Amino acid sequence: xxxxLQKEDGNFINISLADDLDNLSEAEDSRLDRSDSxxxxxxxxxxxxxxxxxxxxxxxxxxxxxxLQHTLEDLxxxxxxxxxxxxxxxxxxxxxxxxxENLMSASSVFQTTDTKSKRx
Numbered sequence: 346x347x348x349x350l351q352k353e354d355g356n357f358i359n360i361s362l363a364d365d366l367d368n369l370s371e372a373e374d375s376r377l378d379r380s381d382s383x384x385x386x387x388x389x390x391x392x393x394x395x396x397x398x399x400x401x402x403x404x405x406x407x408x409x410x411x412x413l414q415h416t417l418e419d420l421x422x423x424x425x426x427x428x429x430x431x432x433x434x435x436x437x438x439x440x441x442x443x444x445x446e447n448l449m450s451a452s453s454v455f456q457t458t459d460t461k462s463k464r465x
Contacts, residue, residue: 449455
């Protein structure tokens with residue numbers, strides 16, 4: 346930068362560049378501070394965005410786990426109901442089987458015949 350000259354009563358006065366350099370240095374420092382804070386802010390925004398993504402992923406996984414737990418509970422309840430129904434049907438089959446055996450033994454059509462005793 347060049348120093349500025351002012352004319353006063355026909356004489357030139359030299360103005361020091363040191364003041365301008367100090368002012369420039371302060372302005373530069375201020376710009377650097379703003380730049381640093383902007384970069385820090387950008388870094389913090391990136392960290393916050395990353396944390397937000399992680400939080401969303403964790404939330405999604407938790408929801409998926411809860412949904413799978415509910416599905417497992419539903420399937421377990423269904424298995425228990427099917428087991429109970431199966432036991433009930435087995436019991437009914439045994440009763441019906443015994444009933445059919447009793448009917449067959451009571452009926453002469455299903456009586457076993459001894460062929461040797463009739464021939465004599």
